[in-house]
Amino acid sequence: MFGFLRRPKVRIDIPRLKPRIDTSSYPKVNLAELTPEVLPYLGQVAYVQLAIFEELSDAIGRAPTVAAKQALAPAAGQALDKHERFVAEIRRRVDTPSEIIAPFTPGIDRYRALVKGADWYEQLASVYLTSGILDDFFTLLAAGLPGDIGPRCVAILDAETGRDAIDRILSEAITGDPVLGSRLAMWGRRVVGDTLLVARSAIHLTGNPESDEQRIEPVFTEMIAAHTRRMDRLGLTA
């Protein structure tokens, strides 16, 4: 868990208009050797995107204003689009995408219930933070896919997320309500553990625990650092 010590101490973050997944800072050690087969990878990442879509849709349904509904709509649309593009990749290989996806639904549904949150703000914080971690994770994992499917998956994940709107809604609410800010900071620390467990469950272990851990540890450390940066951006203390 001390992988961050190996990173350069000075980092200049240039603000970007449309923040994307930033994996350029990830350590050279990657998860490539721990990537599962193509179909389980696609089934899992497809269902994760559907879960993100469902949470965002649910948040749209519960949004207090039309303006909030509208702000969240593009993020829901983008997650749905990613889901459909992953399903299309599955369909290029087999006729029944749902059979490839089905094994992953109970675990991810359980996870969703754990990180759903007690109200609309916790739900938004959760979907913002957890989808960030999971997009990063599946982007890293894609490096180990054979042929051109890896880059294609990265391109799908790297497309616009629409989640800057969630950032704006949360940052504004947190600025105006310090009690909410401290509650969401706690919640943001709470969801990361469950999310990393989902990530771990997607990894294909080689059977050599020592070398597996050597690969996983620096990547997870960097995933936690990226999570901390997302917390910072919302104005939350990680």
Add this chain to the structure above:
Amino acid sequence: MFGFLRRPKVRIDIPRLKPRIDTSSYPKVNLAELTPEVLPYLGQVAYVQLAIFEELSDAIGRAPTVAAKQALAPAAGQALDKHERFVAEIRRRVDTPSEIIAPFTPGIDRYRALVKGADWYEQLASVYLTSGILDDFFTLLAAGLPGDIGPRCVAILDAETGRDAIDRILSEAITGDPVLGSRLAMWGRRVVGDTLLVARSAIHLTGNPESDEQRIEPVFTEMIAAHTRRMDRLGLTA
């Protein structure tokens, strides 16, 4: 309510791969003179599409299988896309689309609660049937919009709905369960009244009740006939 008597008695329905809104059979008398101003029209139709998206998203969340979730996803995506395209039309005219939409949310939210249905199948039947009626209605109403905005709105409404998947799910379930079929037939007859009330509320009456009714009556008669055809397609007796 006897407008159908004026239609030719023999009609050959050619099956279409992707059923779209079919307004070619609508009477020549149209709603053009009863069309509201551009912004109220756009605000209302934008929120109707958002409501369709929210109902479909909710149905995806409640779907019993991944296959059903996936089958419904394109319909949700299409409704969201239509919502966003209408919002873009509003934004070409004013900076705050949510203020244009807001006046219509209480009425449509109340309507949604009325036609939501008691379970997943009633919800699906409702969204299939009511979105069909409302798409037809707003397509007809668009004829009275000034300039090129009318055809642009028709093009948005006439895009792929993705709702043939709902048709398939319902038809299959109804074929396998006559009790469900008779329950949904009753439900399908039930939702049409509330939907026509929403349509009526969107009409800009001229203040001459007699001529207003002369315009509305044949159009509503044909909208009911189109609803009956959608019921037939599902295997339901209207």
